[in-house]
Amino acid sequence: MFESLELDDALCRALADMGYTQPTSIQSLVIPDAMEGHDILASAPTGTGKTAAFLLPVCQFLLDHPKHQQGSARALVLVPTRELANQVCEQAKAITKHCDLSCGVITGGINYGTDKATLEQQVDILVATPGRLFEHIEKETFDCRDIESLVLDEADRMLDMGFSAIVNQIAGEARWRKQSMLFSATLEGRGVRNFANDLLDDPKIFNATPSRKEKAKTQQWYHLCDDLAHKDALLEYHLNNTIDSCIVFIKTRERLHALKDKLFNAYNMVYLQGEMPQDKRNAALASFKSGEANILLATDVAARGIDVPDVSHVINYDMPRGADVYVHRIGRTGRAGAKGTAISLIEAHDYKWVGKIERYTGEAFKARVIDDLRPKHKAPKLVKKNKSKNKSKTKLKRKTPVTKVKKRHKR
Template sequence: MNQFEMMGISPKLAARIEALGLKEPTPIQQRAIPLALEGRDVMGLAQTGTGKTAAFGLPLVEMLAGLGKPEPKSVRGLILAPTRELARQISDTLRDFVDGTPMKVTLVVGGASINSQSKRLERGTDLLVATPGRLIDLMDRKALRLDQAKFLVLDEADQMLDLGFIHALRQIAQFLPKERHTMLFSATMPKQMSEIADTYLKNPQRVQVNPPGKAADKIDQSIHFIAKAEKTNLLKELLGEHKDELSVVFGRTKHGMERLARTLEKAGFSVVAVHGNKSQGQRERAIAAVRSGQAKILVATDVAARGLDIPAVRHVYNYELPNVPENYIHRIGRTARAGRDGKAIAFCAPDEMGQLKDIQKVMKLTIPVASGRPWEPAEPQKKSGGGRPGGGGNRRRGGKPGGNAGGNAAGNAGGKPFRGRRSGGPKRSNRAA
């Protein structure tokens, strides 16, 4: 009898997951699975990459086994996720769990044919994995019914709040039976989470295996204080040092990340991009290219910050710091997965000091500095006096020989990128470390 059987998982399901490589439960699985099998509502808090999908997926499969075929258009278990990528990851994992059984897993997300999805739902499904927007679209078409849903799972519920899904969740809740078994999982716990918990869960058992905001222990974090204009040069240098390893580069905007991907491609790197302007098919092909090793670098916005499970990712670069501090935790959680080690490297320009302060406050730590010094607050501009206002003015080029360790990439051909110096404006105090 293995450890999953000791928690109440049947021998057949335990054998299936062992064949998939799941031999020992993770801490969140050890604590959540027995409670779920007892029929208790569960609020699970655990960092990314710790096996939350199996923590709710295995009890669902166990409790739904042997119920026969679902009624037309009916759903027995509903799993809601905030992004297409996460929803697809969950559905792929659940399909592995039900392989060889009559149980059916259906995925419905935006960016794919809604008519095809409606057709697949006609015969009913055991487990439906959905994004809230597409689910409501299908409900408006009367393509499915939720009145027989015995189970509800909200995965990465904190991001649903970030993406403004709270109104969609309230709308969906009206069609769910009041008597149901509900589980909520999240890596962080913002204050508004209590509203979701009170709406959906009844006397939930809280399972927390790490403090909210804590990243995986095996992630080696560091930060470079660097002028915005020099970020791309530094990124090229660091990526060039690990050309054979998989990396994910995160930024804030769709257009910015598309431009960065093209710049890296012209520099000779094998790169693909994922962001909101890409179709679902383009996103899936890009992620598949990284998984297979055909592409070594994935450039992405926060649409890939959750649900992207590529265990071989070795480096995560925060080319731009996120505006939402919790997203930093999810971004760097794309590495150091399944017990592996990983590195998370962040770049901080002068106008990102506020984001850095928020991130370190949430994580309750100071990220080790790789180069440069923290930027000083901008000094108020005097009304009189010649010259242009500071802060983002002309970038200083060249400079005195030996003025920077490694040289200024803008002025010294072949030198290392210029790190940790303000690109114009008030008092420059940062020197390359």
């Protein structure tokens, strides 16, 4: 029960209103140490309650230490995308429903008049994308000196999008903060670790393994496609016969528009892409979330953080640029223990991803066929590199041992 985590009654009431009765694995791990003021470095699969894991201790701190005078935001949550910012702000408002705490959001794509109104409200919790917030810091329309809690959500995605320098500058402006928390889909890789070393002070580290109930129950398979026409036929078969609500991922804006032009008149669909006016992005997501449209075409701008209930299928029309992105895409279905299906349409030039995804996920990734749409060609053979020869050459060249010196970041 959430009461056992010593959360304020007002927060527990809000959680009950939201239909949450038991904390998830990541929440049970993070919240006690976060409430004691420790910095946090945490990883958990998508759809396992990561957002509440940082919002609840932030809200509890603000309730325990009420502000005595008007000022700027006391808690700042940085996220990589506009959609995720709006979603986190919505959840923050739901969690603070019975509290005297206010929440606001600032993202790119919105006119500056809206930002001014948000900042003038002097909200307690501000959710923002790094680029737009840094503009306000440079213009001195936002002051970081009152920030006591700094949260970075989807930190690995922020690194991928090139926000590292800006985030470090924002953190420098908020150097009087009392606590920092960094959440990432994975803690692997030098980038996230370096990011954490720069921003966190002796953090508690959590890599949550969700319970069987929390784990996504997502069936995964792929269809081998002979060519683009075969791929289109397989896509239309599933759109016509198997899906209730579906996100179709495409790798570029150009390919998204080509597919939209083929299918738009035949299906009830909306689309989402980068460099799209924010009002249109919001309208497309609202239409999909409400069920008015049951198919969403999207580039990878929608692969992170979009929490739409009851998405029955994810279809990878194009394979992503990495196995980690594949995992985030298919995380849009099978959320919070629900059942979901992920189907990938793979042409010969993308067949290498079969082995890569199996190795990354540790799960079988098998082919399926539809009788009337069987592929005419067999799967290509993967060429394996002779690692032993490469190793022997390397050993012959190396005459003296090389001593690596570990560099530490100065604080």
